[in-house]
Amino acid sequence: MIRQVDQWCLDYESKIRSLGGIGFFLGGIGPDGHIAFNVCGSDHRSTTRLAQLNYPTQAAASADLGGIDAVKAKCAITIGLGTITYNPDCVCILIAAGEAKAPMVANGVQEETNIKYPSHAIRVLPNAAFYVTKGAAKLLVERNIVD
Secondary structure, eight states: OHHHHHHHHHHHHHHHHHTTSOSEEEEEBOTTSOBTTBOTTOOTTOOSEEEEOOHHHHHHHHTTTTOHHHHTTOEEEEOOHHHHHSSTTOEEEEEEOSGGGHHHHHHHHHSOOOTTOHHHHHTTSTTEEEEEOTTTTTTOSSOOOOO
């Protein structure tokens, strides 16, 4: 079964690259900084793969996946950070809502580039943008507020 999943991920990755990469990506930032299921520490050149979920990501996804017991020790297929950024012209929008995400938004926008954070892989794209609520923007030094 794992080999079939690995092959599916390779085929998916090959198809995306054969088409020139992702043209538009819309994703959210989790309270622990994950994007898709790329948790903090994920390789910025990572490709589509089966990923082990850490506890904060499990907790964030549990409401959508049947509760914490349903997601414990589960894996998920995720698009890789390298897959998202393969096309340098990709329009990438990251969304965050709520004060719980404010530390990760501030880190993703203001801090020096660090391979630890998934948002740092995304923000190098010239067409990347963060759309956040006032609560999620709470810790930003500079803000462009649009009502």
